Amino acid sequence: MNCDILITNGLVKTSEKPNPGHSSFVAIRDGLIILIGTMAELPAQIKAMKTIDAWGCLVMPGLINTHNHSAMTLFRGLADDLPLMIWLQEHIFPAEAKFVSREMVYWCSKLAAAEMIGSGTTTVADGYFFEEEAARAFKESGLRAVAAQGIIDFPAPGVPDPADNIKHAARFIDRWQDDKLVTPGVFCHSAYTCSGQTIKKGKELARRAGCRFFIHVAETRDEAAQSLKQHQVSPVRYLDQLGVLDEGTVCVHCVWLDDDDIEIIRDSGASVASCPKSNMKLAAGIAPVDKLLKADIPVGLGTDGCASNNNLDMFGEISTAAKLHKVNRLDPTLLPAGRVLAMATSGGAAVLGLQETVGELAVGKLADIIIVDLQKPHLTPMYNVDSMLAYAASGSDVKTSIINGRLVMDNYRLQTIDLAEVIARVNSLAHQVRKAT
Ligand SMILES: [Zn+2]
Structure with a gap:
């Protein structure tokens, strides 16, 4: 043999x-x-x-990381200790508008791939702009990925006219549809950056192509309050009304859920990517992961982009998840070690549709x-x-x-990545960021 x-x-x-x-x-x-x-x-x-x-x-x-924006390694430690909306709107979005380029996404995703491979991750679900460059970096690194082109309703890196965002995502899917290592997906950023129409079209595209649809949902209390004001319903109910929740949808974060939201997610067959360290750092809150698991909803763990973490070590995510939910409910029997490990392995595979x-x-x-x-x-x-x-x-x-x-x-x-070159390239990009901020 x-x-x-x-x-x-x-x-x-x-x-x-x-x-x-x-x-x-x-x-x-x-x-x-x-x-x-x-x-x-x-x-x-x-x-x-x-x-x-x-x-x-x-x-x-x-290990399987069910949520990341790999290229954000460039913004690791750029702006910390701020409320999410200030962090996002005054620091991250402007930095992205200025510095996200093809070159940046390629090298910074490669740096992320080096960090992930080096710390035991073998599959990542990624969502960003210029996602074809991230996909190329993952493929060259030999890292398995579900790579999803980012969609928002304002001018974005690589998609200057938001009217083209769905078309752009469709082209990305066509390009990667048959790859063995990189599975394409669709990533509508959120209900506060995408219109209902865009979210519906993004999901339609994902359904047609048979791929995963990712969206940030109910991450902060403000987001939940804004949804109530604007749509008169919770973020989960709003997505349900749009008809975009099903087995192919991955709801990222799901911090601010009530029991009805959990029932809606369960009945739809959608799954959840929980990012405990990111939620803790941005003081977004604690997702009711114990209740989601009790409802038999597939839940995976994710690092989120490392600007809000600030590393991509899934062992850290496992340890944090195992302890956070215990202290949250004052119950040391919740989320035992084996259960949390399963979230980072077989559970993560189920979230991404790779369980077979x-x-x-x-x-x-x-x-x-x-x-x-x-x-x-x-x-x-x-x-x-x-x-x-x-x-x-x-x-x-x-x-x-x-x-x-x-x-x-x-x-x-590392056998597939020239780490010295990647570090030098990212440091040179960071030098430009430093000069401009
Ligand atoms: Zn995210």
Whole structure:
């Protein structure tokens, strides 16, 4: 038997054995996991192009970030500690109007890809302008992505006339429709930057193309109040009235929901991307994730753009989610470690419609695998894998990463990205930002 990559001697975390006890192997061929077993079951005749010895390591599914604006790495730390609307309207939107270009989106998305691969993310859902450049950066980096062209009803980078925004998104989808690594999507920014007509057209486009439709929903109290004033209903009910909530819609944030909103989301089949660190930093509030999960709504975790986070480490998001909801309800039994980890793996895959192919280690699934180095003081001893991953590990413990059967990070070294060049390019763009602000 031949395979491309053979991972040996590791503790392999599968759905059946989330707390593995025996040294095991994973065999990968043509991008797929073809065999998993204990070392005692390893076929003697197996031949591998590359063997990775994972002794002392945990082999687990790669993490799935369900919401990001990758190119915003340029604005990391540019404006902090401000209310969302001031942050957005006085800092981020003007900086975007001035500095977002093809070149900026390409290099800053590549920087984000380096950070994500380096910290264990193997799939990202991204939404921004010049999204074709982000998609190109992800593809070259070997990072799996659901990339969605941003749509707003005012002049945007790459789309000077808002009347063209849907056409532009349609062209993006056509270009990426058949790609193996990058799945196209549609991202209408929000109900306060897009008209009802635009949101309906964006969703129609996503439905026609069979792709995911993302929209920021009920992020802040002000947004919810504005919706009541303008549309006489909550943000969720407004989207429901527009007819855009269904299995293909991902509602991002969902902080300000009442019980009726949760029922509407559940009945529609839509899913939620929760971004706890971004919501905390912008003091937007705490999403009722415990209630969403109780209602069986698919919920994934997202970092959001790193201007409001300020990093893309999904381990940080897992740890934050696991603790935030406990303290919010004063209930330490809420969102246990394994449940939150599932949100960042199989749950995230479900949110993005990729549950058939990624999100767990199993024969026949795509080989999106990370190897976590356990030989660290803060990861010793290990009684329970989920507890260690949710409460003690961080992205810097990820040693090796494989996406779609391709080795993208080997023993802490990125294989697909020239990191020195990317850092130099982004620093030179940041120099221009610094001069102008
Ligand atoms: Zn966002």
